[in-house]
Amino acid sequence: xxxxxxxxxxxxxxxxxxxxxxxxxxxxxxxxxxxxxxxxxxxxxxxxxxxxxxxxxxxxxxxxxxxxxxxxxxxxxxxxxxxxxxxxxxxxxxxxxxxxxxxxxxxxxxxxxxxxxxxxxxxxxxxxxxxxxxxxxxxxxxxxxxxxxxxxxxxxxxxxxxxxxxxxxxxxxxxxxxxxxxxxxxxxxxxxxxxxxxxxxxxxxxxxxxxxxxxxxxxxxxxxxxxxxxxxxxxxxxxxxxxxxxxxxxxxxxxxxxxxxxxxxxxxxxxxxxxxxxxxxxxxxxxxxxxxxxxxxxxxxxxxxxxxxxxxxxxxxxxxxxxxxxxxxxxxxxxxxxxxxxxxxxxxxxxxxxxxxxxxxxxxxxxxxxxxxxxxxxxxxxxxxxxxxxxxxxxxxxxxxxxxxxxxxxxxxxxxxxxxxxxxxxxxxxxxxxxxxxx
Amino acid sequence: xxxxxxxxxxxxxxxxxxxxxxxxxxxxxxxxxxxxxxxxxxxxxxxxxxxxxxxxxxxxxxxxxxxxxxxxxxxxxxxxxxxxxxxxxxxxxxxxxxxxxxxxxxxxxxxxxxxxxxxxxxxxxxxxxxxxxxxxxxxxxxxxxxxxxxxxxxxxxxxxxxxxxxxxxxxxxxxxxxxxxxxxxxxxxxxxxxxxxxxxxxxxxxxxxxxxxxxxxxxxxxxxxxxxxxxxxxxxxxxxxxxxxxxxxxxxxxxxxxxxxxxxxxxxxxxxxxxxxxxxxxxxxxxxxxxxxxxxxxxxxxxxxxxxxxxxxxxxxxxxxxxxxxxxxxxxxxxxxxxxxxxxxxxxxxxxxxxxxxxxxxxxxxxxxxxxxxxxxxxxxxxxxxxxxxxxxxxxxxxxxxxxxxxxxxxxxxxxxxxxxxxxxxxxxxxxxxxxxxxxxxxxxxxxxxxxxxxxxxxxxxxxxxxxxxxxxxxxxxxxxxxxxxxxxxxxxxxxxxxxxxxxxxxxxxxxxxxxxxxxxxxxxxxxxxxxxxxxxxxxxxxxxxxxxxxx
Numbered sequence: 001x002x003x004x005x006x007x008x009x010x011x012x013x014x015x016x017x018x019x020x021x022x023x024x025x026x027x028x029x030x031x032x033x034x035x036x037x038x039x040x041x042x043x044x045x046x047x048x049x050x051x052x053x054x055x056x057x058x059x060x061x062x063x064x065x066x067x068x069x070x071x072x073x074x075x076x077x078x079x080x081x082x083x084x085x086x087x088x089x090x091x092x093x094x095x096x097x098x099x100x101x102x103x104x105x106x107x108x109x110x111x112x113x114x115x116x117x118x119x120x121x122x123x124x125x126x127x128x129x130x131x132x133x134x135x136x137x138x139x140x141x142x143x144x145x146x147x148x149x150x151x152x153x154x155x156x157x158x159x160x161x162x163x164x165x166x167x168x169x170x171x172x173x174x175x176x177x178x179x180x181x182x183x184x185x186x187x188x189x190x191x192x193x194x195x196x197x198x199x200x201x202x203x204x205x206x207x208x209x210x211x212x213x214x215x216x217x218x219x220x221x222x223x224x225x226x227x228x229x230x231x232x233x234x235x236x237x238x239x240x241x242x243x244x245x246x247x248x249x250x251x252x253x254x255x256x257x258x259x260x261x262x263x264x265x266x267x268x269x270x271x272x273x274x275x276x277x278x279x280x281x282x283x284x285x286x287x288x289x290x291x292x293x294x295x296x297x298x299x300x301x302x303x304x305x306x307x308x309x310x311x312x313x314x315x316x317x318x319x320x321x322x323x324x325x326x327x328x329x330x331x332x333x334x335x336x337x338x339x340x341x342x343x344x345x346x347x348x349x350x351x352x353x354x355x356x357x358x359x360x361x362x363x364x365x366x367x368x369x370x371x372x373x374x375x376x377x378x379x380x381x382x383x384x385x386x387x388x389x390x391x392x393x394x395x396x397x398x399x400x401x402x403x404x405x406x407x408x409x410x411x412x413x414x415x416x417x418x419x420x421x422x423x424x425x426x427x428x429x430x431x432x433x434x435x436x437x438x439x
Numbered sequence: 440x441x442x443x444x445x446x447x448x449x450x451x452x453x454x455x456x457x458x459x460x461x462x463x464x465x466x467x468x469x470x471x472x473x474x475x476x477x478x479x480x481x482x483x484x485x486x487x488x489x490x491x492x493x494x495x496x497x498x499x500x501x502x503x504x505x506x507x508x509x510x511x512x513x514x515x516x517x518x519x520x521x522x523x524x525x526x527x528x529x530x531x532x533x534x535x536x537x538x539x540x541x542x543x544x545x546x547x548x549x550x551x552x553x554x555x556x557x558x559x560x561x562x563x564x565x566x567x568x569x570x571x572x573x574x575x576x577x578x579x580x581x582x583x584x585x586x587x588x589x590x591x592x593x594x595x596x597x598x599x600x601x602x603x604x605x606x607x608x609x610x611x612x613x614x615x616x617x618x619x620x621x622x623x624x625x626x627x628x629x630x631x632x633x634x635x636x637x638x639x640x641x642x643x644x645x646x647x648x649x650x651x652x653x654x655x656x657x658x659x660x661x662x663x664x665x666x667x668x669x670x671x672x673x674x675x676x677x678x679x680x681x682x683x684x685x686x687x688x689x690x691x692x693x694x695x696x697x698x699x700x701x702x703x704x705x706x707x708x709x710x711x712x713x714x715x716x717x718x719x720x721x722x723x724x725x726x727x728x729x730x731x732x733x734x735x736x737x738x739x740x741x742x743x744x745x746x747x748x749x750x751x752x753x754x755x756x757x758x759x760x761x762x763x764x765x766x767x768x769x770x771x772x773x774x775x776x777x778x779x780x781x782x783x784x785x786x787x788x789x790x791x792x793x794x795x796x797x798x799x800x801x802x803x804x805x806x807x808x809x810x811x812x813x814x815x816x817x818x819x820x821x822x823x824x825x826x827x828x829x830x831x832x833x834x835x836x837x838x839x840x841x842x843x844x845x846x847x848x849x850x851x852x853x854x855x856x857x858x859x860x861x862x863x864x865x866x867x868x869x870x871x872x873x874x875x876x877x878x879x880x881x882x883x884x885x886x887x888x889x890x891x892x893x894x895x896x897x898x899x900x901x902x903x904x905x906x907x908x909x910x911x912x913x914x915x916x917x918x919x920x921x922x923x924x925x926x927x928x929x930x931x932x933x934x935x936x937x938x939x940x941x942x943x944x945x946x947x948x949x950x951x952x953x954x955x956x957x958x959x960x961x962x963x964x965x966x967x968x969x970x971x972x973x974x975x976x977x978x979x980x981x982x983x984x985x986x987x988x989x990x991x
Binding site for chain 1 (some may be wrong): 502522523524526527529531539542546550551576577611612613614615719727833834836837838839840842843888920922956958962963966967968972
């Protein structure tokens with residue numbers, strides 16, 4: 001019972017890799033482990049280490065619809081990583097610690113609701129699984145997720161795109177210059193949830209200065225307005241100046257100060273592939289900041305390699321902050337307009353690429369905008385690719401707050417689709433009854 | 440003939456063992472002002488009983504280091520650290536250190552060399568210190584900075600002793616190594632005064648047996664070596680008992696040992712015949728160290744624990760007023776309850792009955808009171824056992840396989856030693872639903888353990904084939920790797936060679952060795968495997984000498 005303590009779920013999965021030389025490999029957190037242990041962090045009275053749980057299939061299916069089933073698309077490592085985030089959540093909710101950091105792998109923020117395979121190193125979304133677990137087990141409602149990975153958290157955005165109770169904020173390197181190529185300012189959530197998705201695409205070369213401008217003038221005020229019950233940080237570390245897969249210039253100090261200001265209740269590791277030069281220092285910085293300890297001495301030995309922020313970048317960030325401040329200020333008006341414009345149903349069709357095996361998914365989502373409840377969602381999905389057997393499915397998602405009419409309509413939609421027989425598999429993700437049904 | 444001596448808070452116990460049999464057991468009061476007097480009395484008594492002084496070895500488990508620390512009878516240490524970037528550990532250390540620049544990174548690469556000018560300034564600041572301790576972050580990956588600073592300090596201040604962090608422990612944890620090094624230097628003088636006194640006294644008695652000192656991890660060190668690593672001689676009492684159990688009751692099944700004394704109960708968990716070790720190391724005066732020690736849970740409950748009522752409810756311990764009323768003590772104790780319940784025969788049963796009568800309410804019979812008292816005592820110990828098992832189950836592991844296929848520790852046997860084990864252990868075993876064993880002579884398990892403890896030492900070898908070198912911190916070695924292809928098997932062999940080398944330096948016979956930790960990772964740059972990082976930790980297997988078949 002120490003609410004100033006940090007709970008640390010450290011799970012480096014030393015026996016798991018996507019493939020031997022893949023960035024997501026056994027060695028990824030080796031140097032971080034070395035640094036954490038050598039510092040003596042695990043012996044600090046303000047830090048309590050926790051062991052991950054193993055997430056149950058029902059925990060995963062509360063979020064995901066795997067085609068043909070989620071079990072065949074993941075490994076035990078994914079269940080342990082998701083279970084690590086859940087263990088962090090439990091430690092916080094039971095008030096054993098004030099905050100928790102799930103320093104686990106594999107990551108999850110590119111995994112969307114429908115899963116055909118692995119994309120952006122992610123197969124299941126460990127934050128989303130944790131968030132839905134928090135709602136189920138502890139009755140949490142309003143959640144804010146701040147994704148600080150250099151890549152747009154497109155999976156998390158997808159899962160909560162229609163959920164006005166989840167504020168998803170992602171800053172990342174501009175999608176025109178980096179995977180997954182999304183996360184632009186006009187992706188704001190579907191009409192009922194308009195404004196609760198907030199994207200901040202930053203120009204390459206952004207440094208601690210730019211990041212903290214965004215944090216101080218946009219993210220923190222927005223969080224204060226939204227008043228979430230809990231703040232989650234998708235703590236990717238690939239904005240670091242030494243990261244091999246991106247072009248941002250954030251330092252360990254920049255990340256530690258971010259963690260200090262954000263005061264997330266739970267942080268979950270996402271990406272970060274500068275495993276030797278960045279991760280040991282960034283992780284120590286975040287751990288110290290979250291534990292309320294002095295992090296001022298966590299400075300990379302090669303800090304001289306971090307360049308200053310170009311003027312053009314500073315200017316671009318100022319404009320972006322202003323634009324998104326305005327959007328946030330007008331969000332109620334924008335939401336009303338969008339709902340009015342959409343009528344009873346809102347729909348979008350997207351192509352989603354799974355880089356791991358080159359799978360293309362064609363997906364159509366249709367949201368019922370119900371005046372009495374949060375409505376329901378139907379999804380039609382078809383996936384194809386070289387060396388990949390065509391797979392298709394139709395699913396309906398019933399929210400926890402769905403009215404009886406919407407609950408019936410959602411099931412009817414799946415029955416009708418099955419009658420027409422265009423798809424191979426049919427599902428009802430019933431959050432009202434907390435189960436995934438195969439029809 | 441092996442002689443073991445354990446200096447406890449109340450008694451100094453001695454045991455002589457020949458051909459795997461205990462041939463003499465003595466108990467003398469501990470002489471607190473001068474521990475040596477009690478030790479010599481015990482030795483004299485053993486010599487008288489066995490009629491010989493031809494010991495092959497004398498092993499000491501003493502409280503000399505613990506006492507020096509508790510009484511503050513320690514030296515001021517010139518503590519120099521090289522923390523580099525990272526957590527500020529200054530506040531987490533027992534004394535204010537001098538912070539030097541210089542940094543080695545996690546791969547053992549020197550990023551900044553320490554500065555000689557700073558070392559000179561440190562020596563000026565520590566001009567009153569005759570002992571120094573030097574510790575650098577990641578020095579176990581490359582000892583060169585610590586060794587350079589040591590040389591400069593030696594030249595500048597010529598102290599009587601310098602403890603080097605990477606020599607005290609070869610494993611990662613800068614904070615723990617620094618604390619270990621500090622305490623080692625702090626108790627160095629007191630221990631050496633004691634060691635000299637022991638040697639002089641034995642010589643005067645014409646005893647020529649080599650003297651060993653017990654360590655907290657159940658191994659022993661020759662006294663000559665212990666003079667350089669005195670902090671190893673801390674917390675040996677519980678270790679001695681645990682070793683005694685190992686000698687008297689070799690068991691391969693998962694077991695739980697209870698050492699129930701007058702005021703405390705020490706609980707240890709056993710797997711494959713050896714007790715589990717404390718994660719990271721022992722804590723000294725609230726500061727974590729890298730000292731290897733058995734993982735013991737110590738609770739304030741023993742035979743002499745006072746029994747009393749708080750708002751009608753019976754409470755047991757942790758305070759002790761004196762011995763049991765059955766032997767004329769001042770208040771009712773757990774022992775009195777055990778006597779009343781006929782679990783043991785001790786002292787005067789009528790006095791024990793009076794003790795229980797004092798506690799009776801609502802027309803309880805003394806026997807009913809005794810049963811309640813024992814129930815409370817069993818609950819307290821069972822709770823501590825549950826906590827320890829839960830802690831074991833929640834111990835973090837870092838591999839998927841260990842989480843998915845990890846097995847829970849399930850106690851299959853209870854072993855009881857210590858003066859007050861006989862009465863309580865059967866009740867606790869019944870509570871857990873497992874069989875128990877009460878080894879004969881469990882009352883002096885500690886002295887027997889000291890007598891038979893095997894000398895041990897461990898080393899950590901880390902090879903980085905991408906960087907092309909390997910280190911053995913305990914030996915201050917950083918060498919080029921032989922050949923192009925270097926495998927984990929080669930690493931084991933190399934580690935075995937260096938362990939033999941270190942054993943020879945320490946005057947320890949090699950005996951059976953075992954790998955206590957091993958890991959191997961590919962090092963990848965871009966998309967190419969450029970080498971491997973291997974770590975293996977090898978030790979001389981701790982255990983007992985002359986673990987003869989007929990038992991003890």
